[in-house]
Amino acid sequence: MKSIEFTSNEGGAILLVDQRLLPHEKKILIIKSNSELIAAIQSLAVRGAPALGVAGALGVGLIALRSEQNGWSQQQISQALVDLRSARPTAVNLAWGVDQVSPLISSGSKLVLEAAMAISQADGLANRAMSKLGAAYLLEKCGQKRLRILTHCNTGALATSQWGTALGVITELHQQGYIKEVFADETRPLLQGSRLTAWELSELGIEYRILPDGAAASALFAGLIDAVVIGADRIARNGDTANKIGSLGLAIAAQAANIPFLVIAPESTIDRSIADGSKIEIEFRADSEVTHFAGLPVAPVGAKSYNPAFDVTLSKFITAIITEKQLYHVSEGVEL
Numbered sequence: 531m532k533s534i535e536f537t538s539n540e541g542g543a544i545l546l547v548d549q550r551l552l553p554h555e556k557k558i559l560i561i562k563s564n565s566e567l568i569a570a571i572q573s574l575a576v577r578g579a580p581a582l583g584v585a586g587a588l589g590v591g592l593i594a595l596r597s598e599q600n601g602w603s604q605q606q607i608s609q610a611l612v613d614l615r616s617a618r619p620t621a622v623n624l625a626w627g628v629d630q631v632s633p634l635i636s637s638g639s640k641l642v643l644e645a646a647m648a649i650s651q652a653d654g655l656a657n658r659a660m661s662k663l664g665a666a667y668l669l670e671k672c673g674q675k676r677l678r679i680l681t682h683c684n685t686g687a688l689a690t691s692q693w694g695t696a697l698g699v700i701t702e703l704h705q706q707g708y709i710k711e712v713f714a715d716e717t718r719p720l721l722q723g724s725r726l727t728a729w730e731l732s733e734l735g736i737e738y739r740i741l742p743d744g745a746a747a748s749a750l751f752a753g754l755i756d757a758v759v760i761g762a763d764r765i766a767r768n769g770d771t772a773n774k775i776g777s778l779g780l781a782i783a784a785q786a787a788n789i790p791f792l793v794i795a796p797e798s799t800i801d802r803s804i805a806d807g808s809k810i811e812i813e814f815r816a817d818s819e820v821t822h823f824a825g826l827p828v829a830p831v832g833a834k835s836y837n838p839a840f841d842v843t844l845s846k847f848i849t850a851i852i853t854e855k856q857l858y859h860v861s862e863g864v865e866l
């Protein structure tokens with residue numbers, strides 16, 4: 531499944547699986563302008579760090595195309611790039627995707643789009659490589675048996691260009707016959723776990739259960755879980771990892787329960803300009819995501835929220851970070 535691609539039809543457009551409507555409806559969104567793309571990113575129609583990287587790169591292609599078609603000034607192009615690059619702050623992949631291809635704008639939209647599509651293709655290949663590494667590591671660490679894996683948020687084909695990162699490891703293990711059951715955290719407040727991960731798991735034919743985020747620690751201590759695998763939005767040089775809110779608590783609980791906690795992410799998610807996680811900007815989202823459920827109020831009128839979309843898991847709680855290139859033992863002080 532491809533969650534995001536470009537079509538030359540419709541005068542040139544980005545096609546996205548609208549992740550806001552899943553699992554009930556699979557609809558393709560046709561994105562024709564930079565402002566439509568930014569709105570899709572901010573409302574999580576497209577989300578997940580690697581998918582945001584591809585969205586950023588394809589978005590630059592769209593900017594280049596529209597500037598050619600409408601004779602934009604240099605200032606209009608620069609503003610469009612700044613707006614796109616900063617649509618969401620935490621996942622480094624969005625800015626990375628924009629930066630990778632924007633130097634090509636002066637060479638024409640065709641070249642920008644080709645480079646963006648190459649990024650998408652490379653992401654798919656990277657996911658397959660990190661999944662094989664992750665699966666081999668888990669079988670070595672936990673023993674050659676059918677594993678019970680807990681995961682958080684959504685890291686599958688929807689969150690990437692293809693295949694997935696943490697969910698890619700689970701898929702790889704499943705294909706090798708080594709998955710017993712997946713525990714998918716529902717992932718409050720926007721339910722990427724129950725809406726998206728559970729949907730992908732059912733499409734893949736993998737046995738799963740959804741649990742409230744608050745049940746994860748007790749599942750770990752009840753002996754129900756062999757390993758925890760998550761993705762990442764930005765990884766600092768020392769291995770501190772920003773990921774969906776709830777990841778930090780999960781990592782601390784996994785360490786206390788002596789259960790391996792793995793971060794699976796592409797090299798493009800490592801931000802080597804940042805020494806540690808304290809420098810990672812965390813996105814805060816609207817009160818209504820917490821005070822309302824499916825559009826209905828579930829809290830007193832005017833209730834405020836504390837709603838960070840991400841947290842930073844310190845490297846000391848991470849057993850290993852696995853990319854398409856290698857495995858990093860960051861808790862032992864390995865620098866990325």
Ligand code: MRU
Pocket residue numbers: 574577578579580621682683684685686689690694695696722760761762763773774775839
């Ligand atoms: O707010 P979201 O849904 O974009 O958050 C996504 C996550 O936190 C994912 O776990 C992360 O981007 C890794 S996706 C392979």
